[in-house]
Amino acid sequence: MNDRKLKQLFAAARKETAPAPAEDFAADVLRAIRREPPPAAISIVDLLNLWFPRITLAASAVIMLCLAADWGLTAAGIPGLSDGVSQLSAQWLLTPTGL
């Protein structure tokens, strides 16, 4: 059996039509699913899985934005975000007496 004859067989088999569903097939399915427990609602884990790529992208964008703002402010001579944090920790948090 060569390849062309096999292809001919596939082509002929493709043309066969499937049996038509019975008139009340949808009703039968509905009866079957009524015996089933209701479909599980989306859990928090499912939601997190669904949103994880978008949350990752959003978090990366926020980090990049903060870094760019800090770099921009430093370059312009305006105290940057990290300067503010350093100042705050030096003046308030890391003093010998503490808070």
Place this chain on the structure above:
Amino acid sequence: MSDDAELLERIRGGATDDFAEIVRRHQSRVFAILHRYERDGHKVEDLAQETFVKAWRALGQFDGRAPFEHWLSRIAARVALDHLRREKRRQSEIGLPEFGDDVLDWLRSSDEKDELAARGAAELLELAMRELSPADRVIITMQELEGRSVKEIARVLGASGVAVRVRAMRARTKLRRALEQMAKEKL
């Protein structure tokens, strides 16, 4: 008429009866897929029902990124694979189909111009495919009869694209040999 996404949203919200509309919209496609693996009409109906019940159970997992039809087709293919695995165990009990003269003539003939009727071709193919493993049969059916991509087949079988390609090549060779053997036996 609302689209599948709207209907599914309503079903998730508790409108169970709307699932009948989903069934009506997709039943022909599901029957067509399952008929490639099972020729008994009653069994096809049972498998189609199993497909829709499984889809119902898994509705929470459908994220709507791909069309519902694709998602449902994958469930149908998995139902067919499980069915083939069950049938493989009791294959000796399944009777061989009686072929007409046209099928036997085509099988014996070396002339590629000979036409073969759809029903005869499907029966012949079904018999030859009994020589394949259930997974190989799914690969050949999806690739050659349904025109699915390697990626789609890999997703149904949970295998890599390379594995699917290699298995498809081997399965085709095995199928060709089975048909040659049948031609010799039927002479």
